[in-house]
Amino acid sequence: MTRLAHLGLGGFFRAHQAWYTERANALPGADPWRYTAFTGRSPALAAAMTAAGNRYMLIERGAEGDAATEIGAVSASFAGDNADAWAGVFADPELAVVTVTVTETGYDSTRSPAPARLLAGLAARRAAGGGPLAVVSCDNLAGNGEVLHSTVVRLAEASDPDLARWVERNATFPSTMVDRITPHSSDPLTVITEPFSEWVLAGSFPAGRPAWDRVGARFVDDVAPFERRKLWLLNAAHSTMTYLGLLRGFETVDEAWADDEIRATVEQLWAEVRPVLGFEGAETDAALAALRTRFANPRIAHRLDQIARQGREKLEQRQRAIMAARAAAGLDPGEASRATIAAFDEIVRTRRARVD
Template identity: 40%
Template sequence: LYTLAVRSSDSESLRVVGSILSMLVAPEDPGAVLAALTDPRTSIVTLTITEKAYLRVAGGGLDTAHPDIAHDLANPQMPRTAHGFLAESLARRRAAGIQPFTVLCCDNLPANGATLHRLLVEFAALRGTDLARHIADEVAFPSSMVDRIVPATTDADRARIAGQLGVEDAWPVMTEPFCQWVIEDDFPAGRPAWERFGVTVVGDVGPFEDMKLRLLNGSHSAIAYLGLLCGHETVDRAFTDPAIRQFVDGLWAEAIPTLPPDAGLDTTDYTAQLAERYSN
């Protein structure tokens, strides 16, 4: 169990989440993780491991000189990296005649599905061309985009939530009301009806990534830089500065025409939500 604390500018709601039924810690028992990944009932594997864990070099390719990559190539039964776990479990499924699972990357990487696909094929090629070809041709890697601010949990957060719930939660998750999860619809083995729970399922995640990068990331950076120069300490205070707000509105007006008009993007609603988020 853990607490999800959704905080707006004037209120906070708490929800205790109990959907995680079990947990495996890969460094403690890699064999159990491989068994779960190889299980025929496993049809989708999601990754939220941070950008650093993909072990890329500056040019974007796999860091084949990384000691954990070398370890996984020499010890495929005891992997340390995500690449090692995925490649070994897919190899075992192939040998057993089990359909490959779909790999859904949820990390903040542009074209994250294609990026992980390329990295895993590169890793698998170091094990053998047959496995690399199997992953390249038979395994789906839909892209996704997640947008929700999740600030670090503080001791004050823990104390406040414990007081409200009457129980102690060592690590409640703090977040904002806004939530956007966009997923490319490429699941050969089927998928849950995520649309029922607010997920946007599309044929191409790219336009949504572009909207986030240009309208959110661009304006958020501008507010931070200009706000600091103007003596503001937080984004919400900087956003109330008329000069900064005027600049952001102008930035949005210039960026919106660069987005594809036929991708189903509601930029009016999106920028209105951004304004509300920046004020939180």
Template identity: 40%
Template sequence: MYTMADPDWGVAAYTFRNADLPRTLTEQDGLYTLQVRGNGEPQTEIVDSISRAHPGGDTERWLADLASPEVALLTLTITEAGYRAVGDGTAIDRVLAGLRERHRAGGSPIALVPCDNLPGNGEVLRGALARAAQDEPPGFRSWLGEHVSFVDTVVDRITPATTQDDVATAARLTGFDDHAPVVTEPFSEWLLAGEFPLGRPAWEAAGARFVSDLAAYEQRKLWFLNGAHTLLAYTGPVLGCATVDEAVRHPTLASLIESWWDTAARHASLPAGDLADYRERLLRRFSSRGIRHHLLHIAVAGSQKIPARILPVLRAERSRQRLPEPAIAALAGWLIHLRDRDVVDPRADELVTLARAADGARRVLSAVDAALADDRELVTTVDDYVDHLRRSVL
């Protein structure tokens, strides 16, 4: 049995996406199995941290929980798009409604802990709530500013969707008939920076790290992990690879990844020793066959990922008159993806049209960074690399 890092705390869980999951967890007394998959047999534990589970539509219970002074913090994962959406019952509206109820009930302070995969997620949440509350009474808005803290986090662990095979594995390894197992990889990282006015669980007992500033760690994750994933997602399929573990075993892609990490390290803020250790852990993680991380799943929303993961390093290199091959490869692979595949991206229609034009490289670059599009040497090199990648599979 795996218990929460601090048994004095419990989780009231809400989901706004899956109406069946809260019912399943309630029938299982809040228990579920965690399957950690490396290269051998999964390591399985039963988790008992959920005190109760509710569907997101249980508005009365949601408001009561957020109003309760016994609730000290709210963790949430709503995706990047969720922070931009306001109105018609969006996640931000639900959080604001809960905070409004808390204010009315006495105004106990609370910490909000977003766990979405985007830089400065605490400040992103603060800004989204401020925009949503702009027409609220001044007293409530003042309380939001003075009594609600926003904790920045970096969360990193691959957790693919559960399958029926995972359900069968849970029963086989634990004897527990679990219909809500969670499958994950051995690697995990959770970094937090911020204040918890009513206290917090001892998450550090389970490996969480509390730091004063997350900026350097966010940069490391975006460039080294996410940047490498993006590079593989667009070059791997061109060279016949379907998953991350296949890609890092391909000699050309393995060389590109090492070169990307070398390039990013020249501009990263953390000490060299920290970066070297992180690279070693990433390589072991990428090579694991326990989690089949599909490249085309990573390839979605390139218009959001390329600017955050690849372009900062590319700009730094171009300022020194260098043309880093791995960044060129990522852009060339993205161009091929836009031309040849079914594209899942909020700007898909626009980008596909641009990519298929005669001067597609320049046009696509212009859509994400006008200054780079004016860099003729870069545009020519990207065009040439498209041909190089295509020749590599002939």
């Protein structure tokens, strides 16, 4: 019996969705839910998980020490290209929820097999006479549920319009905001993550779901404001620390945060965001208090060069979007956002000069 399936077996899934499920399963009187999980690409992790009985250690790495938890929310692991196992999971009438972590590029059907895999699974479910289910994107993509829905339906319409109509009637695509920094671990059976975690969901689950709401997940009518909060408080601060930090020779977020000038610029950025964020002061205060603790954690090596990738596109969604919101509200663009963009431009000029 399979009640949960996942595509994109990796560190983040095991630190986030599987962790929430483990905690929900531990509630008094809980009816356990467990995952059949599939890798996105390499079969190596599925093989390692299978050999270990699909159990692994989750290490929450705080500034003061570690907390270890053995996770048993995954019952089976398969390589992503195991089409028979994939079809069999979707054909199981007990399947209620499919979660997905395939990164932002995984939603482009011309570059990734993920949408086609999901459609193949849904086709197998239709053929087996299966009932409705929820397909839940857990990637850092604005409106991820809507994006996944439109991608899958568009793909179905191109090959089987009847299947597209079946999907529209039988599958829901909730949107989510997810947050938990999870650095890569060299040990496939040990997942390193920070103590902080957040999950905000909007949408329906027609066949039920684990009691995620009782273990910290938040269900709301619209996830968009929470996506914006994360983008403009967490991610925009990451960009500020990255470009100012790289110019000063820093390598990680905690090193940049420890610099008085950089930290002051981040605090200024947050002050500039407040008038256009759309949240009550108490919620913003709580979010910022958590960020200050997270950024100062020296035991989670969140590298600036990783955050810097695709920097121009990220700045459009972060600093430039903040500046546009302030302009629409009749405010000046904001000095912190301009300083971040100027630092990015300086890094680009320096790298071009080295090449020339």
